[in-house]
Amino acid sequence: MPSLANPTRFLTLVAHVVPWLTLVTLALLGIGLYLSLYVAPPDYQQGETVKIMFIHVPAAWLAMFGYSLIAIASLGTLIWWHPLADVAAKTAVPIGATFTFIALVTGSLWGKPMWGTYWVWDARLTSMLVLFLLYLGLMALWQAIEELGRAGRAAAILALVGAINVPIIKFSVDWWNTLHQPASVFRAGGPSIDPALLTPLFVMAGAFTLLFVLLHLLAMRAEILRRRVRAMQLSQVEHAAGAEA
Numbered sequence: 739m740p741s742l743a744n745p746t747r748f749l750t751l752v753a754h755v756v757p758w759l760t761l762v763t764l765a766l767l768g769i770g771l772y773l774s775l776y777v778a779p780p781d782y783q784q785g786e787t788v789k790i791m792f793i794h795v796p797a798a799w800l801a802m803f804g805y806s807l808i809a810i811a812s813l814g815t816l817i818w819w820h821p822l823a824d825v826a827a828k829t830a831v832p833i834g835a836t837f838t839f840i841a842l843v844t845g846s847l848w849g850k851p852m853w854g855t856y857w858v859w860d861a862r863l864t865s866m867l868v869l870f871l872l873y874l875g876l877m878a879l880w881q882a883i884e885e886l887g888r889a890g891r892a893a894a895i896l897a898l899v900g901a902i903n904v905p906i907i908k909f910s911v912d913w914w915n916t917l918h919q920p921a922s923v924f925r926a927g928g929p930s931i932d933p934a935l936l937t938p939l940f941v942m943a944g945a946f947t948l949l950f951v952l953l954h955l956l957a958m959r960a961e962i963l964r965r966r967v968r969a970m971q972l973s974q975v976e977h978a979a980g981a982e983a
Contacts, residue, residue, distance in 0.1 A: 804834025
């Protein structure tokens with residue numbers, strides 16, 4: 739594992755992993771969509787609208803997973819100065835923001851027939867919106883500071899401060915009275931969802947997770963190459979300036 743701190747070795751690993759990961763992701767996503775659309779039965783209360791769950795729930799899980807990954811990478815930036823830590827954190831931000839946006843949109847579409855409104859300011863929805871704003875704040879911070887080292891440290895501090903929102907999202911339905919139902923998958927007594935719905939949900943969650951990993955690896959590769967090009971350009975500028983002097 740420590741050898742992966744070397745960007746060149748990391749790029750070699752990505753080159754070998756990405757083709758196979760792409761095939762597995764597409765296959766699992768296809769299976770998950772088939773099970774969700776054609777095999778999973780409609781709910782006796784919600785009807786076909788329950789199938790929004792197969793997109794909404796995995797997207798919400800990965801929204802929190804993405805921010806947790808950023809927080810861990812931020813520790814690597816601030817404490818261990820891992821060569822790829824801020825690359826991992828920076829590239830996970832837009833991916834996590836996208837999944838958060840999907841969770842918010844699908845949640846609103848699911849909430850309309852169930853609650854009679856697209857949006858309510860309950861604890862779960864509000865904390866998810868805060869998560870989306872944190873993602874946007876991190877993207878803005880990376881864009882606002884040109885020097886990569888300063889940008890990485892500033893973003894790492896913001897990410898770690900905002901990490902407190904992740905357990906708030908997770909336990910908001912237990913701590914406060916919200917319209918969201920309590921945990922129905924990962925809970926002490928076991929899942930309360932019917933297996934006919936639970937199986938497609940897990941398949942879609944696996945497919946979304948692999949998609950996140952695939953996109954993250956590709957984004958990290960692109961960021962490493964972009965930084966190498968930038969370093970070469972700066973070196974050429976400095977060399978030219980030295981020659982003129």
